[in-house]
Amino acid sequence: METIAPEVPTQIAATVDLVVPVLGESVTEATVGKWFKQPGDAVETDEPVLELETEKVSLEVNAPSTGTLSEIVAAEGAEVTVGALLGRLAAGAGAVVAPAPIAAPNVSVTVAPSQKSEVPLSPAVRRVVEENDLDPSKITGTGKNGRITKEDALAAAASGTAHRDDPVMTQAPATPAPAAAPPPAPQQESAPAPAAAPQLDDPREERVRMTRLRKMVATRLKAAQNTAAMLTTWNEIDMTEAIALRNRYKDIFEKKHDIKLGFMSIFIKAVCVALKEWPAVNAEIRGDDIVYKNFYDISVAVGSPQGLVVPVIRDADTLNFDEIEKTIKDFGLRARGGTLKVEEMQGGTFTISNGGIFGSLLSAPILNPPQSGILGMHKMQMRPMVMADGSIEARPMMYIALSYDHRIIDGREAVSFLVRVKECIEDPNRIMLIA
Known part of the structure; x- marks a missing residue:
């Protein structure tokens, strides 16, 4: 019997596709992080609808028009590329989501599995389903909105209750013959269980999906170790004069520029002085060539809830101290906000x-490819120091480290660079005279 769907309201809204926007240079893939709206929810123009995670940042996809979210195509956790369809909007202030056709009682049994099997699966779940020949419609999802998690799929594979071999498809005359088949069937289907069981989490553990940003950070840092001839040299700085400079001018500086004077701006200016003197530290290897850069775009490592991000202060050597401090503050706020x-x-x-803000006393930073050098700042600590006249004084000392690519930076250059930074911090007037 043919099922007749009820009439759809005559008010039909124009459909607008939500697609993955251009993500930036060299970034072509993203992961759907979180949907802020669900089908049926109203949206306003430019209102965030979902969040995408890329290898570098998290970004929001906004609604191109006012309307109603009518469909989610890419579920949370799905891997998508630029231009891929994420969902659809029914555009217009009065947009409505058309009700789904109501199936007749005699076909309702077949409709439910079909609809459930069309629910998007994450790559991890899809892999378990395919490797174990599972039917997603037979798996009860415990994730958000009933989504199937990897643990659900593994449990189904271990129990042998969700395989695709549906007994309903067996012809009636052949039904008696397979009656004796159930005993060997569990023996065959139990084979994948030992392999799947070790993957199940201990109930005391918590499994959290690694973000695309975290995965890319891990990949890039490991690549730096595998590719560069990385070496680290250390020195220590007496921060007495830098602290005195800051204390002397901090009130005037903050009153004039509405920003506090920090040590990072002093270090950045000192680094620019040293880079101009030792250009190999500012260079990179590109193929068989060494590319020397006559500009000084300083990356500043910033921790965020999504992972480590490294925004860039452009032409730092041309900026004033207040411009650097304001840029750093802006980067920090937007890094924590994911914008x-x-x-x-x-x-x-x-x-x-600057690992010192977290209390690090000494570390060897890893290169940020394709760059050839990275400076690590650390915690200031009062330590007894022997002065030039033989006396001993308690001084605020900071260890600094330079990790560098020994393929293009010699030890002499690396050590001399670090010494020049030390001299500029211990006598800040050098920055004003040399920069």
Whole structure:
């Protein structure tokens, strides 16, 4: 019997596709992080509808028009490329989502599995389903909105209750013959269970999907170790004069520029002085060539809830101290809010990482490819120091580290660079005279 669907309201809204926007230079893939709206929810023009995670930043996809979210095509966790369809909007202030056709009682049994099997699966779940020949419609999802998690799929594979071999498809005359088949069937289907069981989580553990940003950070840092001839040299700085400079001018500086004077701007200016003197530290290897860069775009490592991000201060050598401080503050706020742009984290020539704000006393930073050098700042600590006249004084000391690519930077250059930074911080007047 043919099922007749009820009449759809005559008010039909224009459909607008939500697609993956251009993500930035060299970024072509993203992961659907979170949907802020669900089908049936009203949206306003430019209102965030979902969040995408890329290898560098998280970004929001906004509604191109006012209307109603009518369909989600790419579920949370789905891997998507630029231009891929994410969902659809029924455009217009009065847009409505057309009700789904109501199936007749005699076909309702076949409709439900079909609809459920069309629910998008994450790559991890799809892999388990395909490897174990499972039918998604037979798996009860425990994830958000009933989504099937990897644990659900593994449990189904282990129990042998969700395989695609549906007994309903067996012809009636052949039904008696397979009656004796159930005993060997569990023996065959139990084979994948030992392999799947070790993957199940301990109930005391919590499994959280690694973000695309975190995966890319891991990949890039490991690539730096595998590719560059990375070496680290250390020195220590007496911060007495830098602290005195800051204390002397901090009130005037803040009153005039509405921003506090920090040590990072002093270090950035000192680094620019040293880079101009030792250009190999500001260079990179490109194929068989060494590319020397006569500009100083300083990357500043910033921690965020999504992972480490490294926004770039362009032409830092031309900026005043207040301009650098304001840029750093802006980067920090937007990094924590997840609103940094991809282009703001590309093209740096040298990186500074300040582990001291977290209490690190000494570390060897990893290169940020394709850059050839990174400076690590650390915690200031009062230590007894022997002065030139033989006396001992308690001084605020900071260890600094330069990790560099030994393929293009010699030890002499690396050590001399670090010494010049030390001299500029210990006597800040050098920055004003040399820069």
